[in-house]
Amino acid sequence: MEPDVLVVDDSAAIRKILQRVLRQTGMAIRTIHEAGDGQEALEILRVHQPALVLTDINMPKMDGLQFLAAVKGSEKWRDIPVVMITTEGGEAKVGEAVKLGAAGYVRKPFTADQIKEKLAGILEPALPL
Amino acid sequence: MNLHDLSVECIRRAGANVFSTMLGVEIRQGEVSVENGSPDANDGVMSLIGLAGTWNGAGSITCTPSLACRICAHMLMTESTAVNEEVLDAVAELTNMIIGSVKTDLEEHLGPLGLSIPTVVFGRNFKTRTSGNSEWIVVRLHWDDECLVVKLCLARRERLPHAAIHTAPHTCTLDV
Numbered sequence: 001m002e003p004d005v006l007v008v009d010d011s012a013a014i015r016k017i018l019q020r021v022l023r024q025t026g027m028a029i030r031t032i033h034e035a036g037d038g039q040e041a042l043e044i045l046r047v048h049q050p051a052l053v054l055t056d057i058n059m060p061k062m063d064g065l066q067f068l069a070a071v072k073g074s075e076k077w078r079d080i081p082v083v084m085i086t087t088e089g090g091e092a093k094v095g096e097a098v099k100l101g102a103a104g105y106v107r108k109p110f111t112a113d114q115i116k117e118k119l120a121g122i123l124e125p126a127l128p129l
Numbered sequence: 130m131n132l133h134d135l136s137v138e139c140i141r142r143a144g145a146n147v148f149s150t151m152l153g154v155e156i157r158q159g160e161v162s163v164e165n166g167s168p169d170a171n172d173g174v175m176s177l178i179g180l181a182g183t184w185n186g187a188g189s190i191t192c193t194p195s196l197a198c199r200i201c202a203h204m205l206m207t208e209s210t211a212v213n214e215e216v217l218d219a220v221a222e223l224t225n226m227i228i229g230s231v232k233t234d235l236e237e238h239l240g241p242l243g244l245s246i247p248t249v250v251f252g253r254n255f256k257t258r259t260s261g262n263s264e265w266i267v268v269r270l271h272w273d274d275e276c277l278v279v280k281l282c283l284a285r286r287e288r289l290p291h292a293a294i295h296t297a298p299h300t301c302t303l304d305v
Contacts, residue, residue, distance in 0.1 A: 010246065012215070013222040016205050017151075058225075058244055087229025087244065090236050107233075108226045109150035 002030035003051030008041040008067065009085070010059040014108075018054060018085070018115075025116045027123070038062025042070060045077055052123060057086040057093060065096055072101035081122050085110065132283070133266060135238060136231070137161050140268045140279050143230035147223060148272070152203040159269030159276060168265070172253045173197070174212060176224035179245035180232060186283035187259055188228035190220065194251070196275040212251050221247040227279060239283075 005027075007018045015034045022032055033048060035041035037059045044050075053071065057064035064084060071077045081103035086093075089107045097105060103122045106114055130138070141158050148156045174197040177189045192200070198209045201219035209216050224247045232242050250257075259265075263282040270277045 011218055011222040011225070013201075013205055013219045020206070058229075058246065060246060087226055087233070089230070089233040090241060092241055108229065109147045111150055 002028045004031045004033060004048050005029050006033045006035065006041060006044055006048070006050040006053045008035045008038065008053065008055035008059070008064065010036050010056065012036075014056065014085075021112045021115050024112050025119065027119070038064065038067030038070070041067055045071070045080075050080060052119070053080055053082045054085050055082060057084055057088045057097070065093070065100060068097060068100045068102055083118060083122065085115075132238075133163075136235070136266050136281050136283070137268055139231040139234040140227070140266070140281060141270075143227045143234070144268070144270045144277070144279060146230065147226045148270075151223070151226065152200065154203060154272060156277075157271040159271045161269070162267045164265040164267050164280070168257065170254045170256050172255075174217065174220050174249065174251050175255075175257065176220050176247050176249045177257070178224055178228045178247045180228070180242050180283065181245070182242035183240045183286055184235075184242065184283045185286045186263065186281065188224070188231065188282075189257070189280045190224045190227065191278040191280070192220070193275065196272070196277060197251075199272070199275070217249045217251060221249045224249075228281070231281065235283075 005022060007015050009015050019032050022029060033044050035044055039062045055064045055067060068082050071080060071082055083104040084097045084102050085106045085108065087108045094105055104118050106118050145156055148154045171191055173191060173193045175189055175191045177187055180186045180188065194212045197212055197216050197220050200223060201209050201216040204219045229244055232244055236242055259282055263284055265280045265282045268279045270279060
């Protein structure tokens with residue numbers, strides 16, 4: 001069965017762009033779930049088991065680093081690769097995300113090729129491109 | 130390079146990069162000015178984002194409703210003939226990316242800075258003001274015959290023992 005992907009960003013514009021980019025990569029994806037913040041994303045994870053999570057850092061309610069910590073702290077979810085996609089390009093935030101277990105990092109603005117390249121290194125063969 | 134010139138260079142680079150990457154558009158660099166005191170009234174779409182750290186301030190982007198719709202159309206590949214939630218969201222994200230890139234570049238010189246979530250205002254004849262008589266660097270970016278105005282204001286935070294870091298208060302009056 002084709003896997004699901006979860007996109008987490010408080011911007012509906014970015015969620016829409018990532019939906020389009022993910023479909024353009026040619027990855028075999030069944031459903032792309034969307035969440036507007038970390039709390040909403042955790043609710044989705046309780047119901048679905050995506051093969052990949054793409055998340056922003058700077059979000060209301062629960063930010064991307066808190067969400068990442070919750071995912072990596074859970075036995076059920078810790079193996080799901082989480083890729084950070086954010087404007088927060090400073091070394092401190094990147095370092096914190098890597099320390100918490102982020103699988104990768106893409107800085108906004110991004111191109112479709114940058115996303116595809118990043119995901120290829122992380123997902124093969126779970127989500128063949 | 131002083132902070133003014135550095136900020137202008139960062140804004141120009143970030144603007145060109147965001148438009149080229151996310152919209153597939155090459156923009157022209159426009160004039161630069163400095164705004165002190167009470168700014169003129171605004172019409173159209175304005176998106177504001179706060180910066181906080183050892184330096185406090187804010188960044189903003191202002192454009193006409195038609196340019197906001199055009200930005201949205203290129204970014205999301207959907208047509209919008211009037212300013213709606215999707216258009217406001219696209220302008221907010223554009224602000225997040227431009228001011229966020231400027232913030233990351235400036236952090237090398239000013240130390241860590243926090244970035245707030247953008248707030249977007251759409252209306253006519255509204256004024257904005259940042260507390261503390263701050264000076265705004267104003268950079269114009271041109272897309273064909275339309276102009277996107279990017280503003281940045283930063284002031285060194287006074288060192289107060291045990292003081293919490295707050296983003297500069299920003300007020301907005303709306304007179305419709």
